[in-house]
Amino acid sequence: MTLAIIGGTGLTQIPDLLITGEQSLDTPFGAPSAAYVFGELDGRKLVFLARHGNPHRIPPHKINYRANIWGLQALGVTEIIAVAAVGGIGREMAPAVIAIPDQLIDYSYGxxxxxxxxxxxxxxxxxxxxxxxxxxxARIVAAAEQAGIATVNHGIYGCTQGPRLETPAEIKRMANDGCDLVGMTGMPEAALARELGIAYANVSVVANWAAGVVAGEITMAEIEKNLHQGMNQAIMLLTAVAQA
Structure with a gap:
C-alpha cells in the first residue's frame, strides 16, 4: 500500500522526511496545489502534498481538490492521511489537541x-x-497509543467555506448540529478520495477555540502558538504511523 500525507496550514513540509524526488502533474482537472514530494519517513516510503501550496498561498475555497486527489491516485496512492488545522467547538477539543474525527458535516458551497x-x-x-x-x-489510533501521544479518537468535523473565520452564531448552529470541530478543507477532499477508492482519514490539530466558545477575539498569534505545539505532536504521530 502506498501512503500519502496531505499537509494543511502549519504543515507545508515534514522536517524528518528524507526527500527522494518531486513530480509535478497535469491532470484532467487542472493543476494540483503543488508538486508531489516523494520521500521516506522512518524508512516508510510515502508521498507528501502541501494542500495550500508551498509556500502557503491557496485559500481553502480555491484549492483544486479534484486535481490533488486525482494526482495521488495516478501516483499509485491507496491511503491518505489528511492533516488539518481546525477550531475547537466541543469541550474536549481544546487548543493544541489532536483529534481523529469519525464523522463530518459539509457546510461548504460552490x-x-x-x-x-x-x-x-x-x-x-x-x-x-x-x-x-x-x-x-484504527491504525492511526493504535499508533498514537503505542507512541504515548494523546489524541481524541472521535468527533464530528464541520467543513465551512472560508477563508474568513466563523461568527459565534454560526458556531452555535454548528454545535447544535453536533459538530465538535470546525475546519475549511475537509470537504470535498474526503468524498473525492472515496469516489476513487482511496482510504482516507483525517488528523485534526486544534489551533484555537472557535468563535464564541470562549470570550475574546481569535488572534493569529494564538493560532500560530497552538499550531506549533500541535503540529509537532502531529508529526510525531505520522512518524508512529509510518513505523507501524
Missing part, C-alpha cells in the same frame, strides 16, 4: 465536489456512511 459530473454512462452514488476509513483510523 466547490467542484465530485468526479461524477460530466459524460457519464450512468448516475453514480457513493456510500458515505463512514466518511473516514475505519481501518486507517
Amino acid at each position: 466547490r467542484e465536489h465530485t468526479y461524477f459530473a460530466d459524460d457519464l454512462e450512468q448516475v453514480t452514488h457513493i456510500d458515505f456512511s463512514e466518511p473516514y476509513s475505519p481501518a486507517l483510523r
